[in-house]
Structures are given as C-alpha cells and as structure tokens.
Amino acid sequence: MVPSSIASKDRGRPETRPDLAGRLAPVLDKIRARGGRITWPRVAILEALIEGDHHVTVEDLERRLLATAPEVHEATFYRTLAALEELGVIYHLHVDHGPSVWHLAVEEHEHLVCRDCGTIIEVDAGEFDALRASIAERFGFVLDTHHFVSQGRCRQCETAQSLEEDPEH
Helix, strand or coil: CCCCCCCCHHHCCCCCCHHHHHHHHHHHHHHHHCCCCCCHHHHHHHHHHHHCCCCEEHHHHHHHHHHHCCCCCHHHHHHHHHHHHHCCCEEEEECCCCCCEEEECCCCEEEEEECCCCCEEEEEHHHHHHHHHHHHHHHCCCCCCCCECEEECCHHHHHHHHHHHCCCC
C-alpha cells in the first residue's frame, strides 16, 4: 500500500490497487534503500509502468498516467522519470531507430531484439559477463549494456530464413 502521507483522502489521491501492490512494494523498497523519497507522482508513474506492456515508450507511459492521474503535470512527469532512473528503479533502452522504451529495473537483464519481427527477448545479465570481462581486460573499458540492445534474428525468423534459402531442408 502507498504510505498514508502519499495517499491521503483529503488530497484525493487513491491508494495503490491491491493487484499492483505486490509488484510495486520491491520497487518502493529499492527507492528507500537508495535514499529516495516515496512521492505520489513517483508511485503513479510506477503504477502506470507496471500496469501495461513491459516495454513502453515515454508517450504511451504519459498517456497511461494521464488516464489515472491527470493532475501530474508534464514537467513533473519528465523530472520524475529522470529521478527514478537515477535511483536505478527504471531505465530506458534504445531499440533500433524507434523511440526509447522504458521499464522497471527489478532484475538485471539484457535485451535481444530480432531485427526481422521485433521480438524482444530478455536474458539474464550474467549471459554477458564473459563479454564484459573480455572487453574490460583487452581494452580497459567497462561496458554498460543496459541502454542498448543486441540485435540479431530470433529462432523463428532464423528458421524461416533458412527455409527460404534452402527449401529442400
């Protein structure tokens, strides 16, 4: 539940929906652990992010927020996104040439994006440890892969491509 200082009835701010509370609690704990404050706009934005598609553009996230919390000003929305990213509870990533997408940073993971169908596959961040270590050792460079995706072809598209190239198999 959202703390009563945030969800006061006299300010007309609803409490967190029970179906979102379980997913929201660890995020709020992470904010507190990093010295952040739990404010109503932060909670409203996190709820909007939790409710819908896992990866969402800033425009779609703002549209969701306006549907449930129209009193959150646009400037507050963008400042709050930046603050939540700085606290490490959300982040954006660049997918192809389209707009960045945002999501919760609950578990460390990386993104594989099929350049044919656009499918996004999440993989444990540990899958990239050997690559990060190799680059650090060879070049003295610490690779941060959180804001970018690795592109390629998913299994389904690769199979379809192989069948097109060699219909005999």
